[in-house]
Amino acid sequence: MNLSRLGILLITTAFLPVPAALAQDAEGATFLGTIRIGSPEAQALLGNDEISEEEIEQRNPQSIRDVFDGETSVTTSGGAAIANKVFVNGVEESLLSVTIDGARQNKSAFHHTGNVLIDPALLKSVEVSKGLAPADAGPNALAGSLAYETKDATDLLEDGDNFGGMTTLTFGTNEDQVRAGLTLFGRSGGFEYLLSGTRSDSGSYEDGSGVTVPGSEADLTSYLGKFAYTSPTGHRLEFAASQTEDTGLRAGQAGPGGIIFIRPDFAGVVGRPSVLVPALSKRTSYTLTYTKDSATDWFDPFFQLSYNEQEIDASGVFGTNESFSGTFKNRFAIAGGDLSVGVDFFDESASGFGRGPGPFGSSGSEDHWNIGIFAQARQDVGERVSVSYGARYDWQEFEAANGQTFKDDGFSANGSVDYKITDALTLNAGYAHSWGGYELGEAALINFGAPWTYAGFTTSRSDAGRIGLRYERGAWQLSGAYFETYVNDINAVLPTGGDRGAIADLSSKGWEASVGYTWANGFVRANYTDADVELNSTTIGSTAYYLGRPVGKAIALEGAVDVTDEWTFGGTAEIAFKNRDTPVPLSGYEVANLYATYTPSSFDRLQMRLDVRNIFDATYTSRSSDGVGLGNVIALTEPGRSVSLTANLAF
Template structure:
């Protein structure tokens, strides 16, 4: 698709959307209920899945990897929080649009660390889009999006309750240590507030074979403050600020931390007190009770992620915003708006008494978008949209580049009969430019930008879903192709080198829901290739060769007071890689007690890795490499958690 053709498609779509709105506009408020294309079941087949508050609570996460326990399409690497990365169908999150409470997040400052440091203590939900991100999800959503949402005071209080709090204490063996979270919150006359802090400390854990994994101790601090005011007519202004820090002793070789490896063959490992820190500030306005067709939303956010990795220090900064309105039509809605971001990546020499900048890159983008969601009939629902983006890039060598491009998407939900529904979707997304790795800007050699290009992704999904009584099932074939991905981690400083990435396969699930419990079996096969060869386990900022993954989650209410459940993940042996990757099976169980005489108290016991399996997560870095000792996951770990509300 040429830029001229893409531009015409996008602009034509915007004109048609505006005409549709003008034709349908009046002052009547329509009660549409939930559009079928927007229902959880329809979106799940299209790859847009939500991990709910109830699911997060049942998984009792202490790290972002725990949030995705029992999933198969979404996997995470292990180790300490500083090292954890998230993958969707084998594609790394740096190729997705990642937001926290709507605020755009930048990528990692160092390739041996995670992209977005997040503490799940107040996490409310996670929405994941695999390949088919709608136009109003934001720019650079090449392989989809991940949207984290945290809790507000009103999520933790009854409507007539002015004040409350919650204290959670957990302790675990095998290095997990102590974790304390204290939150206080209140509301009165439309004003609300929430203050929360978390502190987690521990020791290095042992894997299933009893080996101590150096540099994996828990040492995390998290603060969050949220304030909001909502008028009687539903106009809501909110502000949130958060700071999350991981500052533990991490394994380091030759002057650089590598918390994603257990060791590097031939290099001595020493401990270095590394730093990973994320700061975020977000101001949001929204009309939560709109009348007629006017439902505005506006947000301005700033975040930075800093990384002390030893000899180098890197920092990413991002200022972003969005203004949009969701126009209500008789058969659906149209979201129209504008968004922008202004980001930088800067690296510093960290070896002296003061840091000296090695270089900096800057990237800015302005985009306009429109996304329609409509029920065309009782059996057919559609979602379709487009966006157009203008990007400007300032390189570390002083040169500047500008480019623009269009993105389009469409999906349909077609009811075949009372049990079966067909879903199909396609998207072509312009990715623009990529910032390089902050810590390594101009490190060793000056970066060169010959051949520097913009990227584009094309994705399709075709699936079915089935519902009959307590049984439900869904499955979809997917194909995501991303072309001309800039060298974020350039070899020899060649930022103009590009890679092509594909992820093709199938994901599906079967769920049985009873009155007192449920069980879900997930399965994903993702064949991930870079430049037509199986993706390496150190293809940083690209993907991982996940292959066949099974996920299981179940829960059962034994009595009104007792609940038991668990998750499991099974990875089959993957021999598509240069060195065969071993399979593994890991099972986690829990028992939870909520006494009826003390409804504000919850006591829980978790047994993670019940069978003491010795394994490395399929999404981990360096698997199968002769010079790397992979980072194995914790062996059997028993923990207790007590939470009391007041």
């Protein structure tokens, strides 16, 4: 069936039960509690996974890459923090809506660096939407969304305590890593606060063959502050400020104009000698949020204003992305569920300049403005049927680097159905049509070498669909789904010859499956993803910046067991299969990690943890890394075996 026709059918099906549901008496129109389609199991099959606080703690992430251990649908590129990019089913995060604590994040300013610099020290959860982003996830959710949430004081304080703290210290063998963090938090009356700082430092790591990868050292500093006040009647106002900075010497090579550009995503470029030069990636965020505890059926608000700035110093060029955004929404109780209604906006800019001679010293900026209205409902409409459906409309204005102004608007809609065939077997399906609008170009290279042109500049849109089954019986959980995502008319963010009006079409389609077994003191889980990612109907290359990567087929394993009240053992593994769809076949690899934690019963505020990553000392390159399989690029290999010891102390 044609994907758009399938989508119309699903959305129509989702809306059909609504009149009957709304016709119930006033007593039956109140919120009925947890909505079945909103359950973790149903959402996971629809492609909306949550990486929970417990899972993050089990993975003990030292970087954003480690957060997604045990996942196959979400992958990251390698190297230092400055280079890390996140991909969802092979689609780069710049085509997704990315938020931190609800605050919108802009993209990177340079294509050889990552998009959103994140330190996972206080990360509480990550919600991943693979294609089917709801209307209240925000604008530009062409291929889904990534929503990061950090902890606050109430997450860390124990009952009855008004002050606390925790400190962590990690030593790693491979790159002589030292990572230290300190967090203080407390509350008094209606006030609460959290202050946290993290410092990570290391040398360049060695891969599985014992070869040092120059410029891969950690040099990261992160700060987070949160302050909140909750009134006696439940009105809560929170202010958060954070700054994460990655500095250090990074590998660079000569480029246009004879100037040096950092390429921390490569180990080297064939025929171009590498030198180590200082580089910078920096993200600064401020967020003000209003909510209400003990909300009523008709007043459950979320009001937020945020400012986000990302800077990249790539030696030969410098770029800055700024974003001022806001969301004002309220959740209403309706028959069998709830309805989220609101308005959001963003005002963003990209600006940069070159440090070379003549046209390679040019500068410029682009500005992008959006306002949208949305509504998203989630309902149980019977004992076996649950639905989610919504729509949004966006208006955009774009000011180009040459002074031209572009305006457009568009409609987005989504619908999904969760149907219990039996008590153990459930079918669900979903479809989303998203209007993406315009895209800011790469800040650091605006007008670099020649003035940018905008002939043919247009707005993008996407269609995404999923259908799957899940089975739950006792300790067993099994699921499988087929997915397709098409993103069309993507303007060139990194334009060839300055042609911003060039357009491209991207698709990601394939299968996902998961099987898990849980018992009283442990679990094991296996995930499988087969994602065929194409650009203009051809298998995508490994340097399709701001678009995607040829991830292919992969299996991830994860498990843990509490052997005693004091000891826990666990691990993860990734198996990437050879990808023969690319012009040069990409090699497969297997990598495994193990850990053990010890929490003495006589002093449970202390936890000691031993991690052994890449236990078999494999020499491999992450499937999502840049330049894999290209003859003119020396791709980054990942760290070889690394043993680390972490001490966590709460006080």
